[in-house]
Amino acid sequence: MTSRSPTYHLMTRPGYGAEGRRIRLVANHFDVKLTKTDAVFYQYTLTITPDDVWGYKAAQNKVYGRKIVNRLYEIYSKELNNKRFAYDGGSSLFTVGPLPQNNFEFTVVLEDSSARATAAGPGDGSTVGGDLKRSKRSGFMKRFIVGIKFVAKFPMRSIALALRGSEREDAQDALGVLDIILKQQQAERGCLVLRSCYFDGNHTNIVDLAGGVCACRGFHSSFRTTEGGLSLNSDVSTTIIIKPGPVVEFLLENQNIQDPRQIDWAKANRMLKKMKIKAIHNKMEYKVIGISKLACNMQTFSMKERNSEGETQTVEMTVYNYFQNKRNITVTRSASMPCLDVGKPERPCYLPIELCHLLSLQRYTKELSFQRRVSLAEKCSQKPLERMRVIADAVNDNRYDKDPMLNACGVSIDTRMTTLTGRVLNCPLLKVGNMEDCVPRNGRWNFNQKTLLQPCELLHNQWAIVNFSGHCDLSHLSRELIKCARNRGSKMEEPSVFLEEDREWMRSDPILRVEKMFKKLETKFTEPPRFILCVLPERKICPWKRKNLYQFGIVTQCIAPPKSLKDQYLANVLLKINSKLGGINSLLSVECKRSIPLISQTPTMILAMDVSHGPPGLSFPSVAAVVGSRHWPLISRYRASVRIQSPKLEMIDSLYKPGENGDEGMVRDLLLDFYKTNGGMKPAQMIIFRDGVSDSQLMEVLNVELNQIIKVFEHLGDTTMPKFTVIVAQKKHHTRFFIADNSDNVPPGTVVDNTVVHPRNYDFYMCAHQGRLGTSRPIHYDVLLDEIGFAPDDLQKLVHSLSYVNQKGNAAVSMGKTASLSLLAFCLPPSSPPPDDVECSFPSSVAPVCYAHLAARQLSQCFDLSDTSGGDLPNKAGVPHLPELHENVRRSMFFC
Template structure:
């Protein structure tokens, strides 16, 4: 059980009351308050008569909480070996700023489309009314200038431009109104003292738009990144998509202002003739184009072409060129008829033959329905006369093949990536831009040098066997497994083959290899019976369900061999976990054909976890102090559907440990409205997790909760703090009015572009990355709050992406110091059950990703009613016997 060692009490680091914060800064951090003024004390005082489980006073609680301030840094971490790294943060120089006041104008353009022409319209407006001034425009509605522009508080005028796509003239009515002002000097003051409770958001936004204004005129913008057409060889990613190179840029605040520059890559629709794209997308040969496409081929083509712009042009007639958006595909030119002005009906093929003198080469391919959908007479154009317009920014997700090809073509070492970043910086030419000069801003061309530390990896304990080593020291983030710490005998199991290419002798060899490798890992595995085979399930999963029901009482586990492609995995998991209550381990056919001891070892890492075994834990010398008392470690994430998936909900997943070794986790899953980032049912989720912990630890309550929250952006910190931290508190309070565990709440972020470049003597591996355990908590981090970057893994491909941690709440900064938080974050990266290498973020967060991914599997093919998600929760609820008997079934 947990070691009974005394822990020091501490104070809550937030203030509750109606008058804001009760104390200001004392040195670099705020003082805590006495217990009577803690958050939990306020909850108790405000709801003294509540019964256990009652959460009716949530509104009262929210009224009590006026402002919650993030913990502030007492001192930076000190553990580990010191090294110097360079980072892709470039100092933003404000020393030459003449006019500290930035004027913000609100811009209205009528019409507000097409958006691609708005910058050009504003540039014409500038040349006409203030040609010697160079304000920054965000491309939508915000304009920033250094001091007042030469008109009063408002100006309105009309601008006419030629639309290059349609060849027509477009007129815009532009109105500019004074909105507000920002002080650039506030950036300097904030980073110097941290005295302001909130960063100068207006100034940050203004600077970011000024920097973005420089790039927007010369590059194709996609979000925060900018791209230019490929020069020389075009990298085709497959299925009608080509890769463009570009760069990411963003203004950020560390201990001083910086510009973050990184390389970027994105898939763009290939600018090729539509017929060639049909060949590629539909996997056809040229001779196949003389007949009509099948229903499936039409669907594949439509999924690709719908919503894209195409350039239509008659052969050798450049003046006929027009650009249209594709609404749909229709019948072939010989079958698609339309009405002429004289009310005669004619086929598209006949029209082009007689009116345009063009004989179509592929009259059986679908026509494209283009132009306005509201047009009385729709426009149909033959596919062969169309080319996909170059440089279109889409929000579509790449498929597996495209992602694989992109990785192959973008994987580089740190020195090559550094060189590409320098090239990107030179191509932008920030310091030559008249807008930058007018504001007095300049960007350094030197990578910022930062002091870093390399933390020592934890020693990991395996099972004790006489005369054998039971502790391993990870080297460069990797180690060899020893005998599992604890196992359960796999005495009854069976192999089910759903892959027609897997041979019976391969499955028999798999059974023997599993037994052999199991012995080396200390896991007793009985020989399986002869494998069973059946056709992979299609829409009807009845045969699979009957098989699972038949063997449920006879076996502990079914190993299912599945095809390398398709939705077989989803069907297996849904039937086994939602309908039958059976533990399964899926193995792809290609894995079965490449079988070796290392592959079997990796499979057994997962199987042992599913059977409630423990692979490894921290050796006693490496056990973090916070784990010597009952502690629950939690990982949480909310995953969202892609922008084009309009009928799919978001998924909130929360995993929590329930054993003293911090190895075993269980999951809670909830469906949420699309794009809802806050975990809406967190109070009930945490209550269920606390009850699970209580039952599985012999009636023990965690004295501390360490919460790792993924998927939250900086702008959502306040919302998460007020909603989710309070939900955790209410869940604890519902267990008992006296129950007040210490809470440490960290946000885990991977969606950033910070990279580290080590000196040659510190470089690790073929890609020359910083070594695992590298932590940076100064200079490029927040000037006063507790945040740090940690590279916890050894990169398999390319440049390591550090994980950023930001502390939002800490009840116990005497025990949970920055050193301790950095250490526990790094150590937990060694506790992921599925591999014997440290991963890029803590195991509980990784498990939250896996849990959300499993929920996505459950949702495949389901018709979800977004209007009543509460009634749909059962769709992603695994059967109780799976959840209670095998909590780690999801790994």
């Protein structure tokens, strides 16, 4: 058979949707006018070469780079025809129009008063530690040879052509230059710049999250080509920073202790490493490289001093005595504490910790605890009206009309938000027990006075309850859950086993705690039970699910129950249990009636794909997950296939892997399962949802991942290839919608496919859920390919309906609900640190995408971080092998 493997291109918009109630909206996009379309951006490569060894590190430093470029302009502006620069902080300069020549070489002298150049001995720049020559360099001059060389040019006209639908690669380059101009403007104001987000550290923007950690509010700004023209997308953003102030106070708060004598210095060393501090005795800034082994009054160093006869001799002196005798500073509070080492590995430089203050705007890159995540969501969320006001104020305060570079390229930014028309789709009708209708309200529904469509049966000897929490009445929990289940039509008998954890193991290693609990279980069951309900404390991490999913094949549900067990809480737990055991809670009415356009008439399989990455800075394998629908014409039941791949790799490389250890890839597993569950029927159509990719990776989804899926069909010998529809769901964007003249969030079902969408490509925004915390964040759907041929209305209604097939809850799916955080904190490995921009609203996506996300997250617990001793996972022999799920749970919806 001839390989298909075509090269795809992003499809153009076939039309617009028309169904739904029209609604007047405001978007956080600001119109941009281009008054000089004949302007041209010129790109130059910037090389900074130190004239001596002392300037080498400065040449590699972005902060120094900006200082050097600013100094260059001050000295040589006439030679450069007074051309303003847009500097990216790295190796590129941009100008509007050309410089007088293509190559320049300048000498720039920069006075350096940094502590890194003068640090010696105890770090005050004095003649200590026998480093007389080095100590005299306080405020010395650094010389750099700066080269400027022409590379390319990007006409502003390309942006105008792209706005009219032309495919122009240089248009994205020109937009990138405009974004660099925005970054430079904020960097010159002293802001922390993270991609396209800016944080100024003003105390009014700092929110204390406890534990020495703060949330810092800032802003996102970027230029976007839209159907309505070029726009500036401006939004609120948040990052996590270290609380500035005395280092000792930070450590006490971070470790939640009162007495400095209780400080865990090993933990403190990990926390403080690479942080920047300011010494209060000399007002100089340093970077921490570690902590001294001995206390301040015992840690010694060698220094040279003259005796009474004028001879130089080397003496040993403690840091404490040095500051007491040489600097006339009495170290009181931290005399018995270790010192901060702010020198170099081969030349330590010690400072008493009480003289050190943490600088502001330093990112916190460790994982956030459950309590801090909840605190972040509560304190940093903003209601729509407040968010609109903050965004509008930020655009006005930035005074873009005064920026010389924007003026030079003819960019004029309106200060009013864009108005547009959206549509609100009707909530789909659901069917529950006895085929009774269930009508969602505001994106939610409940099972009060209703039963489950296909309830599971759980007999007395088939399940158990285990308790890792010290405060839970298991008998009461069991009675209330059984009562709730029977009210919803599910036959659930009292469990045969109640197991409490022995108190002596509660402070042990989580792995040991789980082993001890399973030994107890083995004495109670001759064969593994069908189901285990596990009660967990909120603030613990435990490999409980790993043991069940891989070794014993037991379906398990973890809960951290509140003190008061309400019926709604128990009903939500029951929905998850029923889904995992093979039951069905509800179906779409159109599923039951087989009336979904183009799907109910033709065998169709739905796939959803996502990748979960490990913490930044670690070579922790990424986990890829694909879920596939099983029982056509239903679109509510799914199975997952999971593999691991190279760290930080976003494109999934194991969709098709012929002949590799008997593993032929994830898609083959799901296709064979579809074939078996549908009586030997093969899918004639495939709808693929992809989560987590950026705009720059859309073509890779088509030409890398889709081609892998095509190869799976070829490998299975199919002569007829199915039709494909490929849709990317993006959560990480900054477009928000507000109801004009209204303080409420947009209603569930709001869809926008005009004005702020792409001028050429097929995309739309949809908010399927009811925003309850902060401002609703819509999902941005990019339709990359549609061989099936959906009408715009039919595709939008399908996407909307797929948000309601959620079997693990009773609301249109919302990614990252606060209620699930306590369970993730226990059942899953430590979360990755907060990204550059933290979003506190919870976007709703189609249920299959959420399932893929949950499956990848759950299976990532197969890696035991304790084996790495806090470092990288060993990866010399390639990516480690992920064991297969136990046969008993492989086909279940374990990810619910």
